[in-house]
Amino acid sequence: MPKLTTAPDPHPNKPKLKAPPGACDTHIHLFGPAAKYPFAPDSPYIAHDALPETFMALQDTLGMSTAVIVSPGGYGRNYSLLADVLTKYPKRFRGIALLRDDTPSSEIGRLTTLGVRGMRMMSQKRGQHVPNYSRDIAARVHEHGWHIQFYPHGTDIVEYADRLMALPNPIVLDHFASIPAKGGVDQPAVKAVLKMLDSGRVWLKLSGPMRCTDEPPPYPSLTPLAHVFVKHAPERMVWGSDWPHVNLEGMVMPNDGDLLDLLAAWVPVAAVRNRILTQNPKALYGF
16 A cells, blocks of 8 residues: 655745745645546555645745646656646746656657656666656657756666766756765765766756755755755756655655755855756756
């Protein structure tokens, strides 16, 4: 039986950090209503409703205005919710889809028109219910200008780095590339990401710190990694909340206002921080 994940904190704090106009959250998931958008039969979890209207109210509290919806693994390769929300709110959202390998070019074109800008792939260690690495589908979505958003597992970005760089697409790495923060800044996984960033076509999401450590907020072991990556390629860093934070059972549920405030520690220079929240996502997602 799939497990029901914990709901997000319904009372987001007003952040101390003032987001600049046009600030973008580049990593959210939406769910529900369940009667219209059922979970995939092989999903390991189900989630409470996380509706676009609820998220937009959260953005008002955080002082942000746009976001990127990542079609969640709980829906498998069914991206109908993503497509419907992009149709309803074309200026507010962009999307990342999980596709079947046999998705026709005409459908990829339709999704591009709706605002999808990339395809998410994951390490094989994250399961077969989600798309894994595939050169064939990557090449076909590249024809439509899509990037590949890749979610490694643990330190296996070391094994995937060359394979990802062999793709024609720009590459976006999820959640600090999933690097275990306790390994520090000198571990091979960090060096692999820095080398990928040197290519000029790899981006990194400063997101999901709770995916890289079992520490409670404010996840202090992530701060040194953030400093290293931001200093190395500030022009290709983006920020994401990972709302509504599914699959955190046994951990402290983060408060979204506090998550945004982490950027003040991760990126102390205001001009760089504002670039990460505005210009960088505009360049990557075409807002």
